[in-house]
Amino acid sequence: MVVPALFKLEPKESLEELYDFEKELEELRRGYEDGRIVAVLGLRRMGKSSLLRSFLNSFSIPHVYIDARRVAVATGRATTRGFMEELGRALAEFMRREAPLRDKLAEALRRVRGVSVGLSPVTVSLSWGRERADLISLLEAVDEVVGRAARRLALAIDEVQELRGIGVDIPRLLAYIYDNLHNVVVFVSGSQVGLLYDVLELDRPQSPLYGRAVFEVKMRRLRREEAVDFLKRGFQQAGISINQQELEEAVDSLDGIIGWLTYFGWSRVVGAKSLEEILDAAARQEAEEISRFLAKSRSEDRYRAILKAVAAMPMRWSEIKRVLEAEEGAAVDDRNFTDLLHRLEKVGLLEKREGLYAIPDPVVRLAVERYISKAPA
Ligand SMILES: Nc1ncnc2c1ncn2[C@@H]1O[C@H](COP(=O)(O)OP(=O)(O)OP(=O)(O)O)[C@@H](O)[C@H]1O
Ligand SMILES: [Mg+2]
Known part of the structure; x- marks a missing residue:
């Protein structure tokens, strides 16, 4: 049986494979032309990677595409080494696609500490040990080459939240690019709450990105x-x-x-x-993922109780709290409780709409109803 292109499970790579989302594509184009940081926001499986990849590929935009999930997969968890390997791979792919810029890029990158470049086949390796490759100089070198060619580079980091814990300060790096590298536009993707507030920290006055304009492109559900x-x-x-x-x-x-x-x-x-x-x-499948998240968390039982409650029906803050207190037979601290809800929002398991918390994904809801129990198995 031949699977039609439309039902291919991997992220779509080009406009020919993509169903609709024309408005979102147009917004990405505007973000690329006029913006400095573009955030593609959406829950899991809403098509963020497909939109971003199809856009970059089909409009011939010079781009370096980093899949932050691969960074974690290669080494079990996100590490500096995994990140440097992925960045090297992404730079090599970029050079392979951009033949006219290849030699200039190779020359510029070779001058950066900790970077080595091979040309046939094209490879870029970045050292990650003591002589760690200098990320800022590397980006400056690329910025200069694309600028001289009158192009704009899209630096895309898909699922950027996965990079936390690799020893690179993401908000500071993006703020540096924003202020200094005028031929680079950064694209990041993730869930709305998690990306904007947890990773980029746009609401914290102390954040390096506070007050910088972030161009938001929101994914949507298809109409019936x-x-x-x-x-x-x-x-x-x-x-x-x-x-x-x-x-x-x-x-x-x-x-x-x-x-x-x-x-x-x-x-x-x-x-x-x-x-x-x-x-x-x-x-x-979803239940397995949820279980992995629960097993890693420090409040596993409370998350279970919250998810079970809201899977049955959307609830207010105070209603969920009452369920939890009944479950535990004791009062629950307001702040701690609010933090738990926020955490679930950041990972996209909960969504707050008009004062009600709900599980926004119907399959996740089903997974919680059927396969997640109140107490760990
Ligand atoms: N516009 C589209 N047309 C056709 N198929 C699509 C489209 N967008 C996404 N898909 C399909 O939906 C699935 C999820 O897409 P994708 O991986 O791009 O979403 P995502 O938001 O990046 O998800 P995740 O959070 O898991 O990374 C894939 O199977 C992909 O092929
Ligand atoms: Mg994705």
Whole structure:
């Protein structure tokens, strides 16, 4: 069975593969032309990476694309070494794509301490030990070369929050770029609360980025008719006929989140029988991720209680607190409690809308209902 391009599970790489999001693409273009820092904001699976990659690839924008999740995957957790390796790889890819700039870039980069460049094939390695490559000089060198060619470089860091803990001060680095490297536009992606307030610390007057303009591009859910159209087109490409009722049930369950619609389409094409089977498989996967997050946290039981409560129905701050207190049989400190809710918001598991906290992703909600228990197993 051939999986149609629309239902490919990996992030989409070009406009031909991308469904719609024209307004968001136009906003990215404006951010690239007029802005200095562009933030692509959205929950998981809403298409942030696809939008960013398709934009950079299809508009021939000179770009260095760092996937911060890969930094953590290579070494188990994000480390300076992992980051330097990923940055070297991203720079080499950039040089391979930009043939006219290649020699100038190689020459400029070779002058930077801790950087070595090979040309056939193109490789860039950055040392990460005691003689750690000088990031600022490296970026200055690239800025100068692209500037002389009258181009603007997009430095894209997908899922930038994963870089915390690698010993690079992200807000300070971005503020430096903002103030000094006028041919570099930074693109970052992540969840709204986590990215803007946790990583960039835009609301903290002490933050190096405080008061700097960040251009926001917000991902959105597909509207009902768009979601139906998306699935129809994919199934048509696959040559599979699927009845209207099943399509509508899928769309109702998946709440316009493009990643889940894609997963549904893919699963159905490769042989899953029913919506229920697909939802359950997705919920199990999510439950594993949630469990990993819970196991790492210091307030595992409290997070479980909160998630269980709001999975049943959206609730106010005070209502959730009452549930938690009933659970524990003791009063819970207001500040601590608020911190717990914030943490869940930052990782995208909770969302606050009109005073009510809810789990915004229908599959995560299902995962909590079915596979997360109040107490650890
Ligand atoms: N515009 C689109 N058209 C078609 N498929 C898309 C589109 N956007 C995203 N997808 C598909 O949805 C899934 C999630 O997309 P993507 O990985 O880009 O989202 P994300 O927001 O970066 O997610 P994550 O938080 O997991 O990194 C992928 O399977 C991708 O192929
Ligand atoms: Mg992504």
